[in-house]
Amino acid sequence: MSMVDQLPNLGRESEMLAAMGLTSMDDLFSDIPEAVRRNSPLDLPPPQTEEEIWRDAQRLLSANVPVNSRPSFIGAGLYANHVPSMVPMMATRGEFLTSYTPYQPEVSQGMLQAMWEFQTMISELVGLPVANVSMYDASTAAAEALTTAVRVLNRKVEQKDTVYVSELVPEHRFSVIQNYTQGGGIEVKRLPHTEDGCLDMEAAKGAAGSCAVYVEQPNAFGIADEGIALLKEILGDTTALIIGVNVVSLGLMEAPGHYGADIVVGEGQPFGIGPTGGGPVYGIFACKQDFIRQMPGRIVGLSHDTDGQRAFTLTLSTREQHIRRHRATSNICSNETLIALMGAMHMALLGPSGLEILSTRNAAAAMLTEKKLLEINGVESAHPRASHFNEFVIRLPGPAEELCQHLDRRGITPGLPIEALFPEMESNLLLVSCTDQTSDGDVTALVAGVSGWVEEVSA
Amino acid sequence: MSDIFAFRGSEDAGYAQPAPIADAEAAKERIPVSLRRAERAAWPTASEPELVRHYTWLSQRNFGIDTGFYPLGSCTMKHNPRVNERIVQLAGMNDVHPLAPAHHLQGLMAIFHEMQEMLGHCAGMDAVTLQPVAGAQGEFTAIRCIQEYHRSIGQSHRDKVIVPDSAHGTNPASAAMCGYSIIEIPSGEDGRLDLDALRAVVGDDTAAMMITNPSTLGVFEPDIAEAAQIVHDAGGQMYYDGANFNAIIGRTNPGLMGFDAVHYNLHKTFSQPHGGGGPGSGPIGVKTHLAEFLPSPIVGRRPSEEGEIGAGDGWWYTWEAPENSIGKVHQWHGNAGAVVRSWAFYRRYGRDLRTMSEHAVLNANYLRHRIMNPSPEIREKIHAMPADGCPADVVKHEFTLSMTPLVDAIGANGKDVAKRLLDYGYMAPTLYFPMIVPECLMIEPTETESKEALDKFADDFHAVLSEDAEILTTAPHTTDVKRVDEVWAARNLILRHPKKDDA
Numbered sequence: 009m010s011m012v013d014q015l016p017n018l019g020r021e022s023e024m025l026a027a028m029g030l031t032s033m034d035d036l037f038s039d040i041p042e043a044v045r046r047n048s049p050l051d052l053p054p055p056q057t058e059e060e061i062w063r064d065a066q067r068l069l070s071a072n073v074p075v076n077s078r079p080s081f082i083g084a085g086l087y088a089n090h091v092p093s094m095v096p097m098m099a100t101r102g103e104f105l106t107s108y109t110p111y112q113p114e115v116s117q118g119m120l121q122a123m124w125e126f127q128t129m130i131s132e133l134v135g136l137p138v139a140n141v142s143m144y145d146a147s148t149a150a151a152e153a154l155t156t157a158v159r160v161l162n163r164k165v166e167q168k169d170t171v172y173v174s175e176l177v178p179e180h181r182f183s184v185i186q187n188y189t190q191g192g193g194i195e196v197k198r199l200p201h202t203e204d205g206c207l208d209m210e211a212a213k214g215a216a217g218s219c220a221v222y223v224e225q226p227n228a229f230g231i232a233d234e235g236i237a238l239l240k241e242i243l244g245d246t247t248a249l250i251i252g253v254n255v256v257s258l259g260l261m262e263a264p265g266h267y268g269a270d271i272v273v274g275e276g277q278p279f280g281i282g283p284t285g286g287g288p289v290y291g292i293f294a295c296k297q298d299f300i301r302q303m304p305g306r307i308v309g310l311s312h313d314t315d316g317q318r319a320f321t322l323t324l325s326t327r328e329q330h331i332r333r334h335r336a337t338s339n340i341c342s343n344e345t346l347i348a349l350m351g352a353m354h355m356a357l358l359g360p361s362g363l364e365i366l367s368t369r370n371a372a373a374a375m376l377t378e379k380k381l382l383e384i385n386g387v388e389s390a391h392p393r394a395s396h397f398n399e400f401v402i403r404l405p406g407p408a409e410e411l412c413q414h415l416d417r418r419g420i421t422p423g424l425p426i427e428a429l430f431p432e433m434e435s436n437l438l439l440v441s442c443t444d445q446t447s448d449g450d451v452t453a454l455v456a457g458v459s460g461w462v463e464e465v466s467a
Numbered sequence: 468m469s470d471i472f473a474f475r476g477s478e479d480a481g482y483a484q485p486a487p488i489a490d491a492e493a494a495k496e497r498i499p500v501s502l503r504r505a506e507r508a509a510w511p512t513a514s515e516p517e518l519v520r521h522y523t524w525l526s527q528r529n530f531g532i533d534t535g536f537y538p539l540g541s542c543t544m545k546h547n548p549r550v551n552e553r554i555v556q557l558a559g560m561n562d563v564h565p566l567a568p569a570h571h572l573q574g575l576m577a578i579f580h581e582m583q584e585m586l587g588h589c590a591g592m593d594a595v596t597l598q599p600v601a602g603a604q605g606e607f608t609a610i611r612c613i614q615e616y617h618r619s620i621g622q623s624h625r626d627k628v629i630v631p632d633s634a635h636g637t638n639p640a641s642a643a644m645c646g647y648s649i650i651e652i653p654s655g656e657d658g659r660l661d662l663d664a665l666r667a668v669v670g671d672d673t674a675a676m677m678i679t680n681p682s683t684l685g686v687f688e689p690d691i692a693e694a695a696q697i698v699h700d701a702g703g704q705m706y707y708d709g710a711n712f713n714a715i716i717g718r719t720n721p722g723l724m725g726f727d728a729v730h731y732n733l734h735k736t737f738s739q740p741h742g743g744g745g746p747g748s749g750p751i752g753v754k755t756h757l758a759e760f761l762p763s764p765i766v767g768r769r770p771s772e773e774g775e776i777g778a779g780d781g782w783w784y785t786w787e788a789p790e791n792s793i794g795k796v797h798q799w800h801g802n803a804g805a806v807v808r809s810w811a812f813y814r815r816y817g818r819d820l821r822t823m824s825e826h827a828v829l830n831a832n833y834l835r836h837r838i839m840n841p842s843p844e845i846r847e848k849i850h851a852m853p854a855d856g857c858p859a860d861v862v863k864h865e866f867t868l869s870m871t872p873l874v875d876a877i878g879a880n881g882k883d884v885a886k887r888l889l890d891y892g893y894m895a896p897t898l899y900f901p902m903i904v905p906e907c908l909m910i911e912p913t914e915t916e917s918k919e920a921l922d923k924f925a926d927d928f929h930a931v932l933s934e935d936a937e938i939l940t941t942a943p944h945t946t947d948v949k950r951v952d953e954v955w956a957a958r959n960l961i962l963r964h965p966k967k968d969d970a
Contacts, residue, residue: 016917069559071574102533118529147798183794191646286565286799288746311956334639342601346742359481372487372494
């Protein structure tokens with residue numbers, strides 16, 4: 009008999025088969041034609057007990073290097089953070105953890121209300137009236153924002169089937185955008201940037217008359233770009249302005265909905281979950297009223313039951329694949345609800361002032377780190393005229409990859425070579441990311457490490 | 468009623484944080500004046516004690532597998548072993564960055580590699596990527612690979628994807644997102660794939676056929692190998708929707724059936740918890756000719772060298788980029804945490820994944836038998852027995868029932884039965900899908916329900932079928948709220964708390 013401890017009916021097979029008038033488990037698979045049957049056992053190891061799995065998992069995962077285990081300045085859209093203990097403890101309550109999409113609202117009010125509250129908090133955060141229950145990540149949120157904008161605006165614009173994406177959207181996100189847009193015959197053009205690391209506003213004028221423009225604020229160099237706040241005026245009503253945000257920045261930075269964004273997307277991760285190897289995280293997606301009927305993803309609406317009691321339910325499902333099939337606005341079905349729930353809990357706990365403090369801590373850490381690094385002879389700012397939030401780019405006297413390897417051996421992760429995000433850019437550039445988890449000691453260690461390496465390189 | 472926006476704590480009494488490590492005012496001034504936030508987000512002002520009660524209250528108004536039997540067909544709502552949750556809370560999982568150097572991620576990459584190999588073996592596929600984060604995204608990714616494959620061999624004129632009318636809605640939606648036109652073929656009168664209907668539509672424009680087997684009716688398609696032959700002869704590719712993979716592991720596989728590409732739902736077959744709608748994970752497996760197009764990166768390995776400790780298993784893991792990769796479908800490496808949970812689940816079964824599938828099928832057949840064969844005394848009380856959604860001696864992991872006879876007998880429909888089951892403490896079966904079965908209820912018990920739980924459900928199902936129409940049509944009666952007005956919600960679109968004026 010199998011060693012597996014997850015099967016309540018193990019050892020009771022004959023009893024159940026007999027009740028059906030069958031004699032063997034093979035009878036249950038008699039409908040599989042001989043030609044496609046597998047008769048040999050699976051070539052896999054025997055089952056393990058929980059105890060053995062737990063031991064193996066600890067061994068394997070302790071071979072990884074957690075970002076918070078050392079001074080670490082790696083970010084680029086996914087950040088080290090502290091998630092309040094309440095969040096995983098409440099979110100993994102079995103009633104939340106083991107529920108499916110709330111198709112039966114009468115027994116799913118808890119998750120539905122929590123997601124309606126999530127929609128409200130995201131709406132408040134970005135300054136737009138409607139948010140969905142989550143996308144897979146920031147890249148798919150951006151990609152589906154572009155296809156949404158094309159569906160809504162293509163009939164009204166001169167540059168049909170055309171969207172513009174900032175050149176400062178890094179390769180790992182741009183590649184996703186390409187995969188999602190190519191099928192619809194959408195042409196994706198790039199918007200250039202200036203030497204200051206900001207959007208080239210002159211060139212941006214050329215995007216007026218297209219379906220949409222996608223830019224990020226702060227951008228991949230960590231720059232808070234003032235030009236982006238003026239973009240909507242240049243683009244006009246019929247070109248959608250889509251802005252990708254760092255959600256933590258919005259404690260200090262203006263909500264993009266207040267300077268003309270039609271759709272706001274971003275990585276929700278810093279609220280709710282650690283960087284977690286890149287997933288599960290969640291993409292946020294919020295938009296103006298005009299885009300509601302073409303937006304992707306699940307949406308919760310307020311309603312009432314037959315007694316007139318307040319009740320929530322999924323709504324606008326006629327946009328979705330299970331109803332509209334190939335005419336659906338998106339194929340998205342499973343999303344990242346549980347992680348959005350964690351985000352909601354984290355946001356609710358922070359509250360309005362907690363968000364501002366969190367945002368300030370990020371900005372302060374970057375301010376201090378940048379100042380100290382730039383005091384090192386041989387280290388320069390790549391964008392000295394620009395304003396930064398929690399990330400910035402420095403130019404080193406040698407390849408950034410070499411610095412990373414040098415400091416890694418000393419227990420420090422100094423950041424990410426820009427080449428990893430933009431393969432065509434110069435190899436001496438390093439993206440340094442700070443968060444609320446960056447300590448004084450981390451900055452001291454980084455500065456000492458970089459100084460030592462610069463001296464070696466310059467010698 | 469608990470309302471998160473009704474807590475009236477002071478704005479400044481929120482979650483306490485350490486002070487910034489540099490001057491706060493100077494830090495704020497780093498943001499250009501024109502981009503500074505004018506007004507704070509109107510988030511709740513609540514303390515931890517209040518929020519813990521709020522979310523506990525909400526959780527008690529939510530039904531999960533932990534609450535009770537969840538026979539939601541096609542969703543494979545099986546028990547989620549708890550050690551899996553404990554594992555992903557380890558710092559070596561929760562706190563690792565995907566762009567960190569590969570030698571910081573050797574343990575995670577070892578698990579990825581093991582999962583790639585295991586999934587490939589179970590499905591009879593040659594190469595696997597773990598990047599897609601949902602079943603629908605797996606479909607999209609695989610169809611993109613097929614698209615690039617056709618382009619690479621001068622077959623880019625193939626612009627049609629064939630799906631049976633019983634297919635999941637994501638199949639046509641995913642293919643349409645890749646730019647294909649969809650041809651939907653009718654099922655035969657017995658609910659099975661109709662080879663003549665397939666022959667009638669294949670041709671030089673066929674890019675692929677997307678199908679799940681067992682079908683959404685829960686029955687194995689006996690002609691699947693012949694269907695694959697027909698599509699291949701026409702120059703098309705065969706895509707296997709892995710939503711129903713829980714039924715067949717170790718007994719057959721998509722490779723044997725003639726498929727070229729497959730997606731797996733780790734949140735179904737391999738117990739990644741559904742969490743109210745996600746996260747999921749939708750890896751795909753392909754035959755060799757499609758492997759060069761898979762999303763990048765994939766984990767490869769070589770024997771470790773002197774001084775390379777890595778995961779401690781004698782291997783050194785590397786990120787590999789397939790030669791003609793379609794690029795990326797997720798900006799990181801997919802839902803790594805879901806992959807790790809599923810790895811822990813797989814380790815619990817090992818080669819006995821076959822036993823797992825056998826028990827899923829045993830439970831489905833047993834429950835179907837119990838529902839369709841009530842004792843004469845019980846049968847006498849039932850207004851009308853449901854009709855089989857699809858005639859079959861045996862089903863696989865799920866089955867469909869048509870409630871049309873009940874509608875004819877007393878006017879209560881499938882939805883009424885579903886809602887009444889909520890009163891008995893069950894999640895409702897999948898309702899009105901597949902669309903080819905009128906008044907359909909689709910029931911999937913999974914392998915983790917005991918015989919007693921199945922017996923009790925069958926008895927309660929019979930009890931529901933014996934109740935007055937009035938009780939059924941006004942159900943549910945004992946849930947947190949009664950039947951919810953979904954039409955009103957769609958007409959009025961109140962999609963956020965009306966605390967502030969809309970932007």
